[in-house]
Amino acid sequence: MLFGRGTYLRGMASIRSLFLNHVAQVVGAPSALVIDRAEGNYLYDPEGKAYLDFISGISVANLGHGHPSVVESVLEQVKKHMHVMVYGEFAIGPQAKLAQKTLEKLHPCMDRVYFVNSGTEAIEASMKIAKKYTGRSQFISFKNSYHGSTHGSLSIQGSDKYKGGYYPLLPDTFQANFNDFAVLEQITSKTAGVVIECIQAGSGYIPADLAWITAVRARCREVGALMILDEIQTGMGRTGPWFAHLDYGFCPDIMCLAKAYGGGLPLGAFVAPEHIMKVIQADPFLGHITTFGGNPVSCAASLGVFEALESSPDLMAGIPAKEQHIRDVLVHPSIEKISGKGLMYCLWLKPEIDSFAVIDRLEQEGLITNSFLFAENAIRITPPLTISREELDKGLKLILRVIEEFSA
16 A cells, blocks of 8 residues: 555545535435445445445446446547537447447337436437327326436426425426326327336336236327336346346337446437437427437447347346345345335335434445335345346345344
């Protein structure tokens, strides 16, 4: 070590101080854990302490950190160019190749990809398209859903919890009950779009019932409303298939992607058939524009993700076994239930156990977990697809040990 321990500690304190004093904060007491580097399924602080990543940066690092396929693809593209023109004018190699690669994994009804910078932007653009395509204004989403925090996405958020102070929001929005067939009567000829998830992430990874979501798909077709599917957290193999809706056997009108899609870099997309997507081409043209959407370096990172998953099919094929192992191991009197699918889980604790205290304690012990926006007293578990059985057991046993400590 070139410098002494005191120098390292001062460096950590300095970074933490800069973060707290100059970076705009969104919560009153953030973790402020200082991360120096990340490799594989671990994060490391400046002193070299390892933290096993059990949340993949909130469903972003599906391949862990610094995967060679992603890094090599990014470096190769950086040497060529990083930005040459705003979106939609020049034919950019990584964009075109990524569009083709994405569509290869989807139903043939999907044949156009529009690249943006985030999942929220994908949702916002999809809402614009739905309004113009249908000539309607009403949007239906679901209680305890989360699709972003910008003006439009906040308007369809499934809870008033984070809306205070931002009213008035968009009119003509309605939140129905998830997995409740009553929504079929609420979707009418006035509905522009139904924004929905196959697995409702913000509420604790609640899977949609097959019969219910299939009926919603059929009802949208019946009344001419667009089904806007949010696959932002579930895409890129997180639940087993490339995208969660492929297990349900339907094709949405618009699908939104982000998070793991970018391999760690900012990238989102919305995908739709040409007859829907073309409404942004005219009357007026430039119906949705972006400077950095589809950045070639971000697209190169995504291509690296596809390459890695295609060259290692066992990563997705092995998910059911890991899923069952998680359910088999996480058994404790203080655990009420486990919800989720694939490698996205919500651990619901009994009321007498403080989930935030457990999460803090786990971080101290070197395990990164997190909470949910709308799931009370619950712990998020979404490890990278690359996690080994040994690493998985290490994290699961630590969770049980800490829960036992708080149960005593």
